[in-house]
Amino acid sequence: MNFELTQERRMMQDALRRYLANTITTATREAAEASPTGFSDRIWEGLAELGVIGALFTEDQGGYGGSGFDLATVFEEIGRAGAVEPLLDTGVLAGGLLGALGGDAAAQTLEAVIAGTHQLALAHTEPANRYALDRVSLTAEKTAGGYCLEGRKSVVVNASAAHDLLVTARTSGQVSDSAGISVFRVAADAPGLEIRDYPLSGGGRGAELTLTRVEVADAALLGVEGEAHAALVHAHARATLAICAEALGLMDRIRVLTTDYLQTRKQFGKPIGKFQALQHRMADVLVEIEQARSAVINLAGNLDGPSALRDLHVAATKNLISRVGKLVAEESIQLHGGIGMTMEYDLGHLAKRLTMVDHRFGDGIHHLDRFIRLAVA
Missing domain, CATH: 2.40.110.10 (Butyryl-CoA Dehydrogenase, subunit A, domain 2)
Structure with missing residues (x-):
């Protein structure tokens, strides 16, 4: 299996990363969270214009992607930017279920979803x-x-x-x-x-x-x-991949913020990143993030495989993401000190969002139990 991104996915990744970096700031995110819908209409329209929503649907559903690697590519960038737009809920969870069960009658609605004018x-x-x-x-x-x-x-x-x-x-x-x-x-x-x-x-x-x-x-x-049960399970498997990829993007962004802080903050006349004990902690964080990346890639490659194998990878990946996410959030805040808890600094929002990943679609303990049951079945 080739785990490298295709040229089209790399282009989507680059375009989405640039767009989110140029549009999402602390101020825009706070304004979005304070709005009645909880997200920015302007950013949502931009995502639709870029074709990001269409990447979540198959050609039969009116999109141009829909595979596990398409979802992983998009949502890792969503996580990296700390975006709060409901791409997962409209595009993957409800949109995917509507596409799977709605038939021809759902085509017009899915077209509006991909165009960014209809929410689910x-x-x-x-x-x-x-x-x-x-x-x-x-x-x-x-x-x-x-x-x-x-x-x-x-x-x-x-x-x-x-x-x-x-x-x-x-x-x-x-x-x-x-x-x-x-x-x-x-x-x-x-x-x-x-x-x-x-x-x-x-x-x-x-x-x-x-x-x-x-x-x-x-x-x-x-x-x-x-x-509808089988379609519901499949939609949640896709959504679990999406939120795991989002968590991966969040962890990577948090790692960069923490590394930059360690290279800037000084104590005893030199950056605290020079202290070997802190270097070891950051090395552990990096190793865990790369392990999580491998799990997300593995799940993306098995998302459309046999249901038993797919569900086994879903459980394993979500359990690992839950454990690594907790480690990254805790270590980053401890290494930052007090500033890591302030919402004026990006880490506060990112760490909170990463922590809440554990509570959607089953926490780590739930998926550990599920993995054990599936493995011995």
Whole structure:
């Protein structure tokens, strides 16, 4: 397997890195986080114009990429810049699920998503389901004209900006059955849908959703009723790769900031980076980051392989990223001292965002347990 980036991906990487470096500053990021949507409309439009959103979708879906290496290339640069735009939630998680289940009827929406004019959000997590993808208690009852949805969803990222919500619901079976899960497309202004949004610690906005007898038409059902679990698992595998690549970019940027600080900050008349004990700590950080890079590349290469092998790599990579991310965040703040905790300095935002990576799509302990179960199966 060739792990080198193609010429097209290198061009995308260079263009995206330059664009983000020239547009994202501490001031623009703070303004974006304070906005009602939690991100900058101007930066989002720029990402669409660069073709970045299109790189997340296959040609059949209206894009020009969609592979694991396309996702890894884009999201490593997103992480390096500390961007808070909902590229993962609209383009990979909800957008990928819509592309997989929506068929021809979704083509127009996906075209608008790629153009940067349509926002999506996936509403799957519930108050009691933690990281389980097969635990869905929100119900969809069949009616004469469609379905009636009733229940709650938690921590729905990008819900406040979304035009459409992709809501998972149980159409049959017990709460923890993988069979019987369906996905419905629900307009953000649908009667009976209550959205209570709030800022997230690492940037962006989440929301609690309450659906009280929300009526949707038959056309709102995506794919075959009760058979959405496999597509849901695949969409989360892609999203896990994306967030792991983003974490890799965050770690690399944090490493550069810390190295520069050690070469600048002086004590006893010389830069503290001259002290051997600190050099050893930074060497350990570098080794761990490179190990994490290898895991992300390995996952990107196996993303579209057999599901059992894919899920094994997803669990291994997310567990490693969780452990290395914690190490990099802690070491960088300790080596910086007090300034590392201030939000006026980029490290504060980057370390917080890196820390929150562990809590999306399963933390390190969850994926360690999952890896063990998959390995012995």
